[in-house]
Amino acid sequence: MGKQLHLDIFTPPQKYEVIAVGSVGGLVVGICGLHEIDWGNQEAEIRIIIKEEHRGKGYGAELGRRTIRYGFEELHLLKLYLTVDVDNEASKAICGQGGFKRKSILMEVDEATWRRAHV
Numbered sequence: 001m002g003k004q005l006h007l008d009i010f011t012p013p014q015k016y017e018v019i020a021v022g023s024v025g026g027l028v029v030g031i032c033g034l035h036e037i038d039w040g041n042q043e044a045e046i047r048i049i050i051k052e053e054h055r056g057k058g059y060g061a062e063l064g065r066r067t068i069r070y071g072f073e074e075l076h077l078l079k080l081y082l083t084v085d086v087d088n089e090a091s092k093a094i095c096g097q098g099g100f101k102r103k104s105i106l107m108e109v110d111e112a113t114w115r116r117a118h119v
């Protein structure tokens with residue numbers, strides 16, 4: 001019975017997402033989320049966005065750090081991944097600080113242009 005309940009909650013296609021809201025003095029500066037959580041493989045995709053006017057002040061790095069910690073320590077995930085445009089220097093800097101390793105380059109045809117992103 002206990003096992004059945006566990007399966008009902010966690011097996012696909014049910015989705016579960018965690019959104020962390022970063023705020024400073026009651027003001028929302030951005031959000032960071034854990035998406036596509038795969039409980040079987042204990043992995044999830046992390047996505048982050050900081051409002052344009054609040055970028056470059058360390059909020060992205062801090063929010064990312066806290067969300068990563070939550071994923072590993074509270075949700076007991078074993079792997080987090082994200083997709084980053086190859087020219088997104090700020091995001092690549094955060095990934096480096098978070099200990100992410102580049103696994104591959106995703107190529108995508110977007111109308112007439114090629115877009116490249118690190119995974």
Ligand SMILES: CC(C)(COP(=O)(O)OP(=O)(O)OC[C@H]1O[C@@H](n2cnc3c(N)ncnc32)[C@H](O)[C@@H]1OP(=O)(O)O)[C@@H](O)C(=O)NCCC(=O)NCCS
Nearest residue numbers: 047048049050055056057058059060061089090091093094
């Ligand atoms: C990527 C993003 C979340 C970074 O947030 P942020 O609050 O501006 O970043 P921080 O101020 O915490 O800076 C983190 C690091 O990036 C570096 N950085 C910030 N902006 C940068 C830029 N434009 N170019 C190069 N490096 C940059 C900082 O120097 C810092 O590194 P350091 O600690 O070695 O100095 C933010 O730019 C954003 O929301 N971008 C749009 C959405 C996006 O691209 N999300 C990521 C894809 S999942």
